Amino acid sequence: MDDFIAARSQMALSLGFHIVFSCVGMVMPFMMAIAHYKYLKTEKEIYKGLTKAWSKGVAILFATGAVSGTMLSFELGLLFPKFMEHAGPIFGMPFSLEGTAFFIEAIALGFFLYGWEKFNKWFHWICGVIVGISGLSSGILVVAANAWMNSPSGFDYINGEYLNIDPIKAMFNAAWFSQALHMTIAAFCATGFAVAGLHAYLILKNKNIEFHKKAFKISATMAVIAALLMPLSGDISAKDVAKRQPIKLAAMEAHFKTEESAPFILGGIVDQKNEKVNYAIKIPGVLSFLVHSDFNKEVKGLNEFPRDEWPPVSIVHYAFQIMITFGMLMMGIAIVYLFAKFFKKEWMEKKWMFRLFVCATPFGYIALEAGWTVTEVGRQPWIIYGVMRTIDAVTPMPGIQYSFYIFTAVFVSLSIILVFLMNRQIQMVAKLYDPNDPDYNPKKY
Structure with missing residues (x-):
């Protein structure tokens, strides 16, 4: 593995690991707040227990995300110093504000975790x-x-x-709204289905049904809407990608x-050498409609662009297909x-519904x-689209592959610890909130 591939692989691994915890941090507190609100309005202990259970899960995942996020920020400067040298002063503002939001989140989470019976109940809820x-x-x-890396703005590149x-212009670039909207909804969808699936599994296991x-209803509703x-x-x-990065759309x-x-191409095996896709299902005119809202409009192909600016077409296409497939399954x-909810209420209690x-x-x-793979790999060979190539931004220091191996070991270790902690947390909740258990005592939790 050469240093360039090692640097890219390390960033990909770090981002792929951290994004899970970022999404949990974006979504789980709102589920927690909904359960807490239900407790405040109904005074049912079961909602208080659910709030506490979710809040402790949030704390565990928040700590893991803080570690992986800190590692990620250091990696960006160490692995791609040329990029940070030039880009740092331009897009540093959202990173600085993100740090502020992170500290506020940490303080509010501390207040929430340790504020039970100590704060005014509504102030406590507001903390959540x-x-x-x-x-x-x-x-x-x-x-x-x-998004700035995909749509650089807020500067003039001269000589x-x-x-x-x-x-300010760099932060509110042309891509930020579409990317932020899609990412936010994706986070609610992913986390909602993950949490609903976990509670559905425990329902099927007859663990404190x-x-x-209650937990399933909140999380499933959020997942379904998203x-x-x-x-x-x-x-x-x-449509935004088609306008700004037509080569990425063509690769997708x-x-x-x-x-x-x-x-519009569904599936298939990419044959980049012969510039075709074998065994694909092609739906005529649909790609033109999706891009231009017109079934007959022209869509630029990869042949319009220099070969040395093509991203890895196979990777981008397969990742896009995976994203679309699982998105359609969730829909x-x-x-x-x-x-079922509005027309077949009896289905809501069927085992097959929970199995789904x-x-x-x-x-x-x-x-x-898969979506982040499309975003990041589809931008290649650019780290700043149309301005700086990734290979020109990577560190000249040798031995990056060893750094990649070390960071991989760290992430594997964190994953093992996380699985252990979350499993213990789930078992504790199931035990303390199971009325059939001799130690049943919801106020103890």
Whole structure:
């Protein structure tokens, strides 16, 4: 493994690991706040127990995310120093504000965890809401920084120098809204399905059914709403990419030749050498419609761009297909759930309904990881789109592969510890809130 591939692999691993905890930090506090609100309005101990259970899970995942996020920020400067040297002064503002949001989130979470019976009940609830708002803000600010890499603005690039820097314009670049919207909805969808799937599994195992049904209802509702909104944000995002990064869109669809009434490609095996996709299902005109809202409009193909600016077409196309596939599966489950809720209420208690959500537990995060692969790999060979190539930004220091191996070991260790802690937490909740258990005492938790 050469140093360039090692540097990219390390960043990919770090980002792929951290994004899970970022999404949890953006979403779980809102579930926690909903359960807490229900407790305050109904005074039912089961909602208090659910709030405490979720808040402790948030604390564990927050700590893990803080570690991986800190590592990620250091890696960016160490692995790509040329990038940070020039880009830091331009897009540093969202990173600085993200740090502020992170500290507010940490303080509010501390107040919430240790504020039971000590604060005014509504102030205590507001602390939980602030955790959610701060986590959501952190995610959006980081996405704004990433969006700048896809749509650089707020500076003039003259003779190799970055002049007339405007950090506000850089932060609110042309891509930030579409990326932030799509990422936010994806986070709610992924986390909602993951949490709903976990509680559905425990319901099927007859583990304190009432407790887990309350949790399932909150998380499943959030997941279903987000899943139905995903195609809308995806359409906005795709149209934005088509306008700003037509080469990325062409790679997503493995669309090699410019043509009118361009087909939307489903599946297939990419043959980049011969510039075709084998065994694919092609739906005529649909890609033209998705890009231009016109079935007959022309869509640029990869043949319009220099070969040395093509991203790895196979990776981008397969990742896009994975994202679309799992997104459609989640939308299908959401439609079934809503149909059951309004027209077939007896389905809501059927085991097959809970099994659907158990199967869907990882769907959102698979789609999320695939989506970020499309975003990051689809921008290659640029680290700053159209301005700086990734290979020109990487550190000249040798031995990066050893750093990659060390960081991989750290992330594997963190994953093992996390699984152990979360498993213990789930078992503790199941035990303390199971009325059939001899140690049942919800006020003890």
